[in-house]
Amino acid sequence: MTLILRLTSVRSFRVTVPTLGSSAGLGSVWFGGCPTCDKLRTSATRYQNSVGFRTYANVAAKKKDPRLELYTVLSSRAQQLSKPEKGEVVRQRQKKQEILKTRKVSSHVRLEPVMSPPRPPEHTLSQRGLSSKSNINMYTSDQVEKMQSSQRNVSAPRWQTQHKKPFRSAPRVTESVVEKELDVLEEMEEEEAQEKLDVSRRQEEMEKMKNVERRQNEEQAYILSFMEACVSIGEVERATRTLHYLKNQKKKRKHLNADIYNVVLKGWAKQANMDKIRHLFFMMTKDGHHPNLQSYAAALECMGRAGLTGAVPMRCVKQMYKEGFNLENIFRDCTFQADEQEYILKAIQDGCGMADFAPPPLPLPQRCTTDLVSSIYADKSNDNYSDTSLQARPLFTEEEVVERCNAQLEMETQHWLKVESVEGQRQSSQEVLKLRELLQTHKTMWETGLLQAFRTLKKQMDRQSKAKGQVNIYPFLCVLEEQEYVDMMVQAICLVAVTGDPLLIIARDLGTKIQQKYRIKQKLQSGSVEKIRQIYQDYCSFMVNNVQGGRPGQARELWYQLEGDHSVSPVVGDECAWPINLIINLGSLLVDVMVREVKIDNNLFRKTSEQKLIPALYHMYTYRNIKQVGIIKPHPMLVQLVEGAQDTSLVFDSSLLPMLMPPVPWSSVKKGGFLLSPTKLMRSNDATLQHELLLEKVGTSELYPILDSLNQLGACAWKINQPILDLVIQVFNNKGSKELDIPQPVSEAPTFPKVGTEMLTNGDKQAMRKQMAQVRKLRSEMHSLRMDMLYKLSIANRFRHEIFYFPHNMDFRGRVYPCPPHFNHLGSDVARSILVFAEGHPLGEKGLDWLKIHLVNLTGFKKKNSQTERLEYANEMMEEVLDSADHPMMGRKWWMTADEPWQALACCMEIANAVRSPDPQAYISHFPVHQDGSCNGLQHYAALGRDITGAHQVNLMPAESPQDVYSGVARQVEKLRATDAEQGVKIAQVLDGFINRKVVKQTVMTVVYGVTRYGGRLQIQRQLKDIPDFPQDHGWEASGYLVKKVFMSLREIFTLAREIQDWLTESARLISHVGSAVQWVTPLGLPVVQPYHKVKNKLVRNEIQNIILNVSSDTSERPDIIKQKNAFPPNFIHSLDSTHMMLTSLHCQQAGIQYVSVHDCFWTHACTVDTMNRICRQQFVVLHSQPILEDLSKYLLAEYGTLPSELETSPTAVSKHDKLMEVLVDVPSKGDFDLNRVLDSTYFFS
Known part of the structure; x- marks a missing residue:
């Protein structure tokens, strides 16, 4: 049946929609400018997008319903007519208001049946680009006849007889029929909306729970840090008072846990105060925090120090056994400092009368079961190599070992080292010498003022803490000597004078330095440094007499054995990491003191003896990237003083410098690297513990290959290539060289002449401002590059006569990096040129x-x-x-x-x-020879897909000469360009003669690592800028054209690689949609998780300025879908090239040859290149002989195969999850390339 809504409004238009219950399945509705019509139009439009309509259309398609075509036409027409032009809407509203003014309208809608589809006014249809003819033709003759026959036997309704209309009799159709049908549609839409709302609410509830848990963890970390600092400075009573305060606060009580109580217990145990220990045990039990093993260890330590014997120690031991603990577990699982272990043993042997009790021996290290390296760890017979052809003489005598170990320990104890700047080698003028004296005078003045202000701040914080017993910053102002805080502030002043950094950066750097020095001071106070000294000397004596530290794993096992011999706890103490808000608050307090107290003489450069002190630092706000940022701005006078003095010394933290002896081997996820300076195994953002927690879930034995590879790389001894260093310093001090990539000083930056503003038009002024902004940007970049080179050369010059080592760690993908950031072999051409192997x-x-x-x-x-x-x-x-x-x-x-x-x-x-x-x-x-992979990312893709064409392009197959994939892509792009040029494409004609290997190389190289089209466009634009004859006004258009052709060419050449990349991308997208971050395990057993989450603004309140942290690695936030999916393919390939590097490292160590790497560039001595090449190819074949993609699919299915219970009732979530399962199962197919051909490929790495 066809329904017509005739409107009182003159202007009306027609929308045709499927109507439930009509014989032909169709309804025709005329809408006009009134509220009822607006409602009907809205409902009809929503129905076109509803689930019901789409479902009906899908069913009709499957059944080959002849009405499907009609539905399609009507749907399209409804969408057009439901969106009238703005002018038409306005006219309809005006007409409606006029009608309402002239008469009272009781009903705006009248329904009347018709025998055939009515023709709307021709002018109305023409306004919509339709015709009445086309409208009628939408109905077939059979349908019209059927509708007419169904109406002939029905009497006319009353309302029709009142209007003399030329219509035949028809059944009465009321407005309620239409409204009923529309109500059904609205209910369907409401159900769908409600379902989405329910899913959204469940997700919000989950996020709220995560946020609550995150905030509680932050509060607990802050409280734990406070308690630890109080105990460290001897303020155990303050810690106990704060514990009582928190216990009595309802909102704070929930943040207490056994670890917080244990810190205070250990504090009272040191003072042998058994009454306090009993009281704290009572508090713990009353509050529901059951004492754990560390709690009983503190109690036994207190008894040992107090000399208690008999009933009290026995009751403690019995209670401990009742709780399920035993004495052996104390020595296996607890952490000890200084003499704690001795007093616990005394309490057991003397106090409990168990004279025969002895601590259990250290457990034997477990074996690694990873298939890829099982053969390496199975054979331990080669502890000392029988092949002495490569065995060089020891690098140091026994006396030198002791001397250098002590020097390294002393450098880390001081936490910093002063390095003479290579710029200081130049002859200084009298003016410079005078400025140095003035700067030193001001430093002395600053130290005096800062020391007094710091003491005042401490007293203020002390009063606050004592008065209320609250957690505050006071103990963190006492963990170091007062002069140490002042020295840090003075150093920061000189840095700010050069850079003018944001408050956040300065505060974070100051807070971090305080924490690091505090950790070192803790180790010194605990007495563990002397034990570390003995262990380190014995360890280094072995290392310097063995190539690369012996067989794989031998260095790690030796360190473990030496710790046992010196009674060092095998369990690493979980040093309480200060939360980021504490670090920033602490640093901000010191910055506030600096801003208030640091002064400079305003008459410093004037010919007057009168001194007029003004603030040297200012806190102000500026805009960076459309965001308001608080910065610490130095006074121009301070900048002139510091820069003019040309300070000849640079100060570096010891953790930023090479080591004088081999690094501490990585024996667990928390032990390794530097002796005293904290070193992370896996680099990660300070705001997340995601990676550390993931590593701790894995058994240490399964990480042995990764740890041993890092130890092997760190065991490589280096020295300086002095002739090259001398030449570089000479060029550097002679204003640098752009051609030789030696940064020039800022004085060589271009400047613009000053022009009076009255001579410039507004356009000229705007152009001048733009030019000056470019100059400022260039000067800033030149300064950064110059300082970076100054650091490199100054450190190299400091170690010119030394042999040194680089401790290594890795990022979350497993890619390996030296810990010292400024000077290492991963640096630029200059840095690599001044490094050679110490062993020849x-x-x-x-x-x-x-x-x-x-x-x-x-x-x-x-x-x-x-x-x-x-x-x-x-x-x-x-x-x-x-x-x-x-x-x-x-x-x-x-x-x-x-x-x-x-x-x-x-x-x-x-x-x-x-x-x-x-x-x-x-x-x-001593010279290292390099072997580079041939576009290594594409090599891994070609091997994963067994792609014959791709394998040929990236030299996986033997050939007489190397294949150059970059030249191949350039040729393909040139062919496409030539074709377009013949067809008259202007930009293709402009590019004639400018497409070469260099233009496309960077984009081809980075496509495999996830570069976007926009990023590739910028890369190509930079290359085109370096071509002198290219018309630069076409640069942006040309780069956009070329990046499309590069992507198109790569898809043609590396078909299987693109399929794998697309599969990885789609998998990551769907995993992120179900609310999870993508994670996987490398073939070598390293767990990887992508740290990309939605950015969360975290407010840190402090006196000088509230700081907002943009945290993107907070695991309590939802995953960032775009970053997760775009980053998964490159990160997965990076994890594979890291695995290949580590396998090569372990087998080179087993073969007794020197080996280091710069990701996919492997280094060794000239005489061992052939051996390294053989191992490199063998391990690539072994790696890719594993079912890597199939194993990845199984892991992802196991990890994400179960839908969270709270989402099981959501059809939308179930649908997304089902789609994810389909994609994960559908592993890309492989080609016919034979991996063993890599073994004979000369140019695989060359």
Whole structure:
């Protein structure tokens, strides 16, 4: 049946929608400008988007219902007509108001049946781009006839007889029929909306629970840190008073736990106060916090110190056994400091009368069961290598070992080291010397004022804490000596004078330094430093006499054994990490003192003796990236003073410098790296413990391959290439060199002449402001680069005559990095050129050839040539090589034309020394030779997909000469460009002759690591800017055109790789949609979780300014879907290349050869390149012989296969989960590439 709503309004239009219950399944409704019509129009529009309509259409499609086409047309038309133009809406409303003014309208809608579809006014349809003819043709003749026949036998309603209309009789249809049908549709929509609302509410409730748990953890960490600091400074009574205060506060009581009580228990145990111990045990039990093993250990320690015997110690032991603990567990699971273990043993043996009791021996280390490395750990016979051909003499004598161990320990105890700046080697003028005196005078004045202000602050905080017993900042102002706080503030003043950093950065740096020094002071007070000294000396004596620290795992096992011999607790004390809000609050207090107290003489540079002190620092607000940021701004006078003085010394934290002896081996997730400075195994944001908690869930034995690989890399001894360092310093102090990548000083930055503002138009002024902004940006970048190079060269110069080591750790994907950030072998061309191995080996038969091939690789001149051709080229250029070595700055300077000029120069010097030696094969070389992967990310993709075409492009298959994937992509892009140019595409014509390997290389290299089209566009634009003849006004358009062609070419060349990448991306997207962060386990057993969550603003309140932290790694927040899905493919590939590197590392150590890596670039001595190459290829094949994608699918199915119970009743959540299961099961298919062909590929790594 067709329903018509005739309106009193003149203007009306028609919307056709499926109507429930009509014989033809159709309803035709005329809408006009009135409230009822608006309601009907809204309902009809919503129905088009409703589940019911879509379901009906889907069913009709499956049954091949002839009405489906009609439904489609009507749906489209309803969507068009339900959105009238704004002008039409206004006209309808005005007309309605006029009608309402002239007469009272009792009903706006009248319904009348018709025999055929009525024709709306032609002008109304024409306004909508329709015609009445097309409207009628929407009904088939059979449908019209059927509707007419159904109406012939029905009498006309009364309302029709009142209007002389030429309509035949028809049944009465009331407004309630339409409203009833629309109500049904609204109910369906409401149910769907309610379902979404329920899901949203459940998610909100889960997030609220997580937020409550997070806040409680933060409060507990703050309280625990407070208690620990109080006990550390001897304020145990203050800690007890605060404990009572928290216990009596209803909202605070819930934050207390057994760990907080244990800190106070240990404080009273040191004072042998048994009454306090009893009282605290009573408080714990009353509040429902049952004493744990550490609680009973504190009680026994107190009894041992008090000399109690008989009934009291026996009752304690009996109660402990009743709670399910035993004495052996105390020595296995508890942490001890200083003499705690001795007094506990005294309480047991003397107090309880158990004279025969002895602490249990250390448990034997468990074996690693990971399949990939089971053969390495199965054979322990090779503790000392029988092959002595590579065994160099010990690097140090026994006396030097002791001396250097003590020096390293002393440097870490002081926590900082003063390093002379290489800029200080220049001759200083009288003006500079005068400014240095003035700066020193001001520093003395600042120290006096800051010390007095700091003491006042302490007294103020002390009164607050004593008066109310609340948790506050007071004990953290007492954990160090007062002068140490003042020294930190003075150092910060000099840094702020140069940079003018935001308050957040300055406060966080100050708070972090205080925490690190406090941790070192704790170890000194506990007496454990002397034990560490003895263990470290014994350990280093072994390391310096064994290549790479012996067999894999031997260094770790030796450290574990030495700890047992010196009665060091095998369990690492869980040092309470200060929460980030505490660190920032503490730092902000010191910054506030600096701003209030630091003054400078306003007449400093004026010819007057009168002193006028003004503030040297200002707290102000500025906008950065459209956000208001509080910064500490130095007075221009202070900037002039600090910069003009050209301080000749730099101060570095000991954790930022290389070590003088091998690092402490990683024996667990919390032990390793530096001796005293805290070192994280896995780098992570300070605001999250996500990675640490994940690592702790894994058995330590399963992480042995990862730990041993880090130990092997850290055991490599380095020294400085002094001739190269001297040349670099010379160029650096001679205003740098843009061509040689030595940053120039800010004085060399371009400046603009000052022009009077009255001579400029508004447009000129705007252009001038833009130019000045560019100059400021350039000057800031030049200063940053200059300071970075200054740090590198100054540290290198400080260690010029030393042998040193780099402790290593890793990021959350398993990629390995040296801990010292400023100077290491992962740095730039300059940094790499001044580093060589401390151990040297004879070149042997092929070593000199490898040096020559390495030199050609560094030049980049013969990338497409075979190794034989590269060697021939090196021999042909020998005259240039020797000239570069002999006269680097005054000769023909051939080395400066290389891609990596400084490393090329260093290699030229090494070759010159070798060929001029009496016997080149016997020449002792310390020079590292590199072997680079050929677009390593694509190599892993090609191996995962067994892609023959891709494998050929990235040198997984043997070939006479290397395949260059970048050149291949460039050729493909050029073909596409030429085709477009023939078809008249203007930008393709502009790019004629400008597409080459260099333009596309960076984008091709990073596509595999998840670069977006926008990011690739910026990369290509930068490359086009470096082409002198390219018309730069077409740069943006050209880069947009090229990035599309690069992506298109890669999809054609690496089809299977793109399928795998798409599968990983879709899997991550669906996993994130169900509310989880993506995590997986690498083939070597390392658990990985992506730390990308929604940004949460966290407010940190303090005196000087409230600070908002943008925390994106808070696990209580929902995952960031965009970052999770975009990052999963590159992160997964990074975890695979890290696994390959670690496998190569372990097997090189087993083979007794030197090995270090820069991600996918492997280094070794020239004489052992062939051995490393063989191992590298073997381990790549072993790795990819594993069912990596299938194992990943199984892991993800197991991890995300169960829907949370609170979402099981949600159809939407169930649907998303089902889709996720479908995708995870559908692992991409593989090609026919034979992995074993990699073993014979010369250019796989070359």
